[in-house]
Amino acid sequence: MQTKAKILVLIPCYNEEANIVKTVERLRELCPQVDYLVINDCSTDRSAALLKEHGYEYLDLPVNLGIGGGVQCGYVYAVANDYDVTVQMDGDGQHDPAYLMDIVTPVLNGELDMCIGSRFIRHEGFQTSFMRRVGIRFLSGMIFLLCGQRLLDVTSGFRATGRAMTAYFARNYAADYPEPESNLAACLAGFRVGEAPVIMQERQGGVSSISSFKSAYYMIKVSLSLIIDRLSIKKIHYRS
Template sequence: MDKKILVIIPCYNEEDNIVNTVENLRAVCPEVDYLVVNDCSTDRSAEILKEHHYPFLDLPVNLGIGGNVQCGYLYAVHHGYDVAVQMDGDGQHDPAYLMEIVQPVLNGECDMCIGSRFIKKEGFQTSFMRRVGIRWLSGMIHLLCGKRVLDVTSGFRATNAGMTAFFSRHYATDYPEPEAILAASLAGYHVGEAPVIMRERQGGVSSIHSFKSAYYMIKVTLALIIDRLSIRKEKGGCA
């Protein structure tokens, strides 16, 4: 393959999962580069990364998932990668489907391709309440920019060089996946989806659970509305 592909693996307290995640990626996709971004983990994640000699960034302060992934995008831009792929460190994203989201980007079919578990509805479909929340956010994004995306919270996504550069400059801090779709669409980028099969988290604890799910929904909904209003105000000011 003559295209440079970087897989960005955000890592926060993934001592139970990170080795399997990286080794599965290396076994299935040996031709791609990868970078683990350790976001000030308080467990043994950093030590494990050093022990296995995995390439990784060790952030000096905790930036959250948005800042974590944005560091990966900055790295991809500075090192001239053609495609950047976000793949979670908890084992949910199967590298066997990596090229399913990369190929549409390489073919020029879209600027960002999201791995969706809801197109064919195979594999782990997450909980009922989370599916309700995802449908709500999908509807909000469609209402705000006219773009229909089924799996708006999927962190398994590939971006071309232009989209990667955009995200290296503009990326939401907390739970950024839905906001990234809205921002990309409003900026004129083409967002697509491809069917993938996901697995349950292989170990550890999700950052979104119990009462935090309701907080997440409220926060992201408000953020999407504010983002849309901000874009409209900017366009009005330039007119």
């Protein structure tokens, strides 16, 4: 799809030396019309060296901010450089740029303020482990109870935001494992949030930030955070 809109793809990167080059090259091959920014969050492997060697566009953070802080830096950059749509795409090879315009188009058409790439609409491709699917369904149910919005793939980091949503995230973004919390915050703030079907791949290399040991901790922490967010955030409308 050809478009004159300014689109920026944010690629958070922490110790992704096994994946980052393949991820960026596939994006450049399939979506040459978009800009991209790799956000290197103080990687301790060769990620930074590879970004420099290949001449990629990247932001080298001076301190480790975690996934939330790193992505928020990208949203600040997108606002400062006047992008129409900002896309978040993981650096581990799971998110296929072949589906990038599938999540961008509803935002460009004014149908949604944020469109999430969802594995669970058509149930094609890599569906993650059984226990993680159970956890995702639980969080999906929590978000529905807390704001009335049904979202299936609430932990998906593959999503596109319009100008207003991007500006909101530049000011307000959860620090740790932010997708479920930011989904709830966006809904409570009156933004139009929806999903589009995508096919994801299994991580192509490296180690996930959420290990089996951390999964229980993750579920407890995110569940409590969602409840606290709902108690502290009034349902108001930021979208103009």
